[in-house]
Amino acid sequence: MRKILLTGCLGQIGTELTLHFRKEYGDNNVVASNRTKKDFPEVIDGGPFELLDVLDANRLAEICNKYKIDTIVHLAAILSAVGEVKPQHAFNVNLNGLYNVLEVARENGIQVFTPSSIAAFGPSTPPDNTPQDTIQRPNTIYGVTKVAGELLCDYYYTRFGVDTRGVRLPGLISYKALPGGGTTDYAVHIYYDAILHNRYESYIAAGTKMDMMYMPDCLKAFTMLLEANPDRLIHRNAFNIAAMSFAPEDMEKEIKKHLPDFELSYNVDPVRQAIADSWPNSMDDSCAREEWDWKPDYDLAAMTEDMLKQLRIKLAK
Numbered sequence: 475m476r477k478i479l480l481t482g483c484l485g486q487i488g489t490e491l492t493l494h495f496r497k498e499y500g501d502n503n504v505v506a507s508n509r510t511k512k513d514f515p516e517v518i519d520g521g522p523f524e525l526l527d528v529l530d531a532n533r534l535a536e537i538c539n540k541y542k543i544d545t546i547v548h549l550a551a552i553l554s555a556v557g558e559v560k561p562q563h564a565f566n567v568n569l570n571g572l573y574n575v576l577e578v579a580r581e582n583g584i585q586v587f588t589p590s591s592i593a594a595f596g597p598s599t600p601p602d603n604t605p606q607d608t609i610q611r612p613n614t615i616y617g618v619t620k621v622a623g624e625l626l627c628d629y630y631y632t633r634f635g636v637d638t639r640g641v642r643l644p645g646l647i648s649y650k651a652l653p654g655g656g657t658t659d660y661a662v663h664i665y666y667d668a669i670l671h672n673r674y675e676s677y678i679a680a681g682t683k684m685d686m687m688y689m690p691d692c693l694k695a696f697t698m699l700l701e702a703n704p705d706r707l708i709h710r711n712a713f714n715i716a717a718m719s720f721a722p723e724d725m726e727k728e729i730k731k732h733l734p735d736f737e738l739s740y741n742v743d744p745v746r747q748a749i750a751d752s753w754p755n756s757m758d759d760s761c762a763r764e765e766w767d768w769k770p771d772y773d774l775a776a777m778t779e780d781m782l783k784q785l786r787i788k789l790a791k
């Protein structure tokens with residue numbers, strides 16, 4: 475059985491991925507870690523948990539050694555919007571943190587899975603049906619660290635034989651933990667505000683399409699690629715994966731099917747709008763489909779139905 479260490483496990487993905495992996499691999503085989511503690515007792519008390527700042531290479535090695543870790547799923551990162559406020563910090567955490575993970579993996583024969591993002595593309599990338607292999611000249615610090623991370627993971631695979639794998643994730647939508655300071659966060663907040671206030675003010679302009687994905691599809695993709703036959707993998711570290719692409723007004727239409735009085739208004743934030751404008755409208759994920767049989771389960775309609783149902787329970791409305 476795998477012995478998995480998750481870094482940054484108390485964020486939007488980690489809070490769900492830890493529980494998903496514990497179901498699949500057993501509670502004691504999944505070690506959750508984060509720089510700080512947050513109020514997620516299911517994650518912290520449901521199996522091993524360690525405080526770990528990924529910039530502390532010695533502590534990272536100590537934990538890998540203590541639990542005989544053979545797989546690291548590296549999630550600790552600073553996302554796009556926060557990254558533009560603190561670019562030096564984003565560079566440090568996203569690149570030096572990944573470097574520490576790859577080095578401990580090289581020294582101990584550990585497999586590494588780490589997500590890239592649609593942010594690894596930029597304004598000169600073909601925006602529609604964005605190919606797997608294409609121009610990558612992002613203009614955000616987050617995007618720069620994501621492209622560099624993809625290349626670093628490729629390098630550790632070809633140069634040192636470290637089994638590195640990863641996906642370019644779209645914006646993720648989920649109802650357990652709130653998103654951690656990205657550009658696509660509006661697509662989560664809109665559902666909370668729809669339930670709580672029957673209205674939402676979007677900081678992203680009408681007509682701005684981005685790739686998005688519901689969390690259950692993300693969890694499925696992580697397991698599928700982690701377990702995929704390595705002989706079939708050509709693009710190890712940065713598979714485009716897609717599920718749906720939409721603009722704020724598409725969400726409005728879908729939410730109105732459940733809440734007919736829902737109102738969407740706009741108060742565009744120029745910083746996050748510029749980031750969104752530099753990202754693809756929709757990615758081509760045919761390589762993931764061919765190399766490890768990727769296929770999403772949720773489209774906008776199915777996700778909206780489930781998000782509203784789950785948030786009604788969570789917010790007791």
Ligand code: NAD
Pocket residue numbers: 481482483484485486487488507508509510526527528529548549550551552553567571589590591592642643644645646647652653654655656658
């Ligand atoms: P998040 O911001 O919600 O969570 C990140 C976690 O890392 C937080 O719990 C934070 O406390 C922790 N952290 C920050 N600095 C740390 C450090 N130095 N050491 C240890 N922990 C630290 O992020 P997320 O949405 O869960 O994203 C996880 C990964 O997926 C990131 O690499 C991100 O770029 C990528 N990704 C996320 C999305 C998305 O929509 N959520 C989309 C594309 C890619």
Ligand code: AKB
Pocket residue numbers: 553554555591592593616643644645646655656657658659
């Ligand atoms: C962000 O908006 O920064 C993230 C991402 C798409 O990487 N959700």
